[in-house]
Amino acid sequence: MNKIASPSFLPPELPSQPKPIEPVLITPPSNPVRRDATFAAPGERRTRYSLPTSLDTASPVGYRTRVSLTLEETTAALALLSLKRPTRFQKPREISEQELFEECSLGILTARQSTNYTGHRQVSFGPRDSVRITQILRTLQHLEAPPLDNVACTHIVLSRPYRTPFTMLLTFIGHKPFKNLLTVPKRALEKKFLHTDDIPTIGYLQQLHIGILADAMERATVVASNGERRAQVFSAPFCHEDNAQNLSKIRELEELCGLTTAERRKGWRIALVTQTGQAIPEERIPLAPELCRKIGANMMALRSERIQPGVNAEDKAPEPYQIRQDMDVPDELTVQAGRAAYNAFAHWTGCDRERAKELMILERIDVLTPNGKERLREVRQMLDSVTDRVVKNIPLWVDLPTGKALSRNAERGRKAFGLAGQRIYIGGLSRREIQAEGLDWKTCVRAVGAAASRSGLVAEIMGVTNLPDNCDMLAGLCLMAGPVNQNDVGKTFYGHNDLLDREFGHRDPTSLLVWTLKAKTVADPIGNEEQLMNAAQKGQLVDLRPGPHEVIATRHGSTLQPLRKHAGRVNTERAFHDVGNFVTDPSGREIPGNRGSAWPQHAARSIVWPLNQEDEP
């Protein structure tokens, strides 16, 4: 065991073991349907239900389909949902460029689902730099666990405040008439230079994303290495509210990452550090290489599923979206999803698992029950009333010259904040209780993000278990912050109550995320994915899936090299493409450009940081 220079980390061993997740089979309906999107015929107008004409992207994702897992494979894969921290690394082995690419594809390049923003990037270091980084880490306060020796690779993730067109709109919300001529510019300046958030939950959104990414990075290392490597993620030292003593050391890490003053001014900071290494035999995760390929390919296919057939499809949607399907999220699945959420919260906060169940506030709305329907109507009304006030109060001096763009966008929010699903969860925390427990607020917010995405992953994995050929999926997840943000607008500016107040008002709750579990067999319209892949179709509230060269750099000596960018050539490989899960039309015709092209083998097989000459680029 390594010695710790400063012993102020949270308990290195979890006080309680994570509960193993058990598989739950979902029975497909007697008449399953699937998306079966087709290419628009020549002269026919393309819609969000038509297949894209082509794909031009450096992202490893592409348009993918889910891959069926057998029950045995799912049972093995579930080990990924209750990983414990590694206690030791073996002597490192050299990592190929291909393995690094696949690890990053499962991590920073995909972890954010559809609510992404260009607010994360990563610098990766080899074993020699990792020694220095480990030394620095050991001097930090609030470490979750002791940093380990023999690190093969360190990923430092940088993050900036959450800013999108939606947050730009927020600048104009909640002002008084006439006074808004002064208060709007004041708030805009504070946002730009002091990184002040319009409403608290926008600030939490950055932390939620980091929590989701942290959880994904732990799994990514395991899947990319067929269970041979493990990851140790440090998050708390970089977000803890009492981390003044860490700042000088964090600046050292920032210098290693090449973070410039201009970038710091824009709010870029280190969000987390992940160290990976060769697992000791007893901590290897027994996953067959073929299974890891299937899991990886599935991870590329998973995304937010917003449409519940027969419930919230638009009128012009094709028939498969219009018919209510005779299937339901089994109760046992919600139990397992909850179990995974509590495992994750305990893992990332270091608190006891039973205590995690008490601290995490979860309201479950079972839409299929009368009470659930009533509650859902109430939530919708609450959110709609906020939208009404927002639209009414937008300063006309901004709205009119922009052709009412702001009020139109605010109206569009009604659809974005719409809730549909068979199980709806509203997750949150009580700041009062977190403080009383001696935990850090932001660390816990991150843990909620991790918990929500991990519980969703339970549904997504079960949703591909024994997947029949005539189905896209059996269950899916939609993770949303929009309803919470809209509620927060009501709380901050119009005196509304928190979404969780009805059930948990006595605990002074702060709602943080909403997620819905859906049992269905038809995937969302491919237009939703196209928003993430195609700049010409980009929606206002989403960012494109990035290519590795855009967000990842590897450090060699003193230089930073973008991953998979050279001589004008950038990545065109789709991660885990060998599994072949690419979207086609019903006749099997592929979307041009979707399959991608594997990165040249001589480069993909090259060692990123040769152990004997690591500094050479």
Next chain:
Amino acid sequence: MSNQTLEFDGLPSLTSQYIRAFLPRPGLQKNTLQAPEASATNVRIDAEKLGQYARICGFSTTNTTPQTLPPTYPQVLAAPLHAALFASPAFAHSPLGLVHTHQQIHQIRPIHVTETLDLTARLLAARTTKRGTEFDIETTVHINKSPNKGELVWQSTATMLVRAKKSPSKKSKPSSRPVAEEVTPHRSVILKAPEDLGRRYAATSGDYNPIHLYAATARPFGFRRPIIHGMWSLARSVAELHDDITPENLHIYAEFHRPIYLPSSILFTSTSTPDPTNEPRINFSLRTPDARKNYLVGHTQNLP
């Protein structure tokens, strides 16, 4: 056909050959194709230019120069000989307006960057087609130095078309043959051809034909924007297939269908077809991103 031979020690300057070729040549005999053979001995590889070529065509993703020549490189290397042939008074056509329609390459074995080479280019008999007069240029590469002196390592046949003059009413559209039946591609990717690609490729290949450089220099020749060199298109395709082929006894065939205007996004696809007697044949194409029109189609195969 005359048997006149142009011999060079090392490669002649491509620019000077081009200037000669494009200048008016009195005594040209229209509708005949008579030209000598051109050869260059003791040709050494310029490693820096080779490195540039490898990067611009996608053969290399590192700063290091390849140890062996990409299979399309000798065609570029032999370009001064081709220009010398066109500049010969015996060549009966102006090189302006020549269209590269087909290219075949047979690489017997990979050529090491340190090997000294003898290059020979010769014109083969012309034939009249519906589209005009077609002729082939055969190029061979032999090893110059012992112990392998005289070993044939590479040969190619480039087919060029001298377009027949047509009456305005019969102006034909570019070939719009149907795109090949879709089978599951092995690779399917959109490649970028930026606006300056023609100039950058010209700097490495020496082919400064004005149609490849700027819109202003391409327009007088009937192109609204600059077009990329056909050999870049082929080289970029072969580079994309680099991991799917072995360099020994490699056969490459390509048909050029349409010019690629710059800048462009180009769809590259490849599929593999089993061949009972040989290694699998890899078909490839460059097309418009919606896959409706072909720029180039071809195949590669490792022969037994």
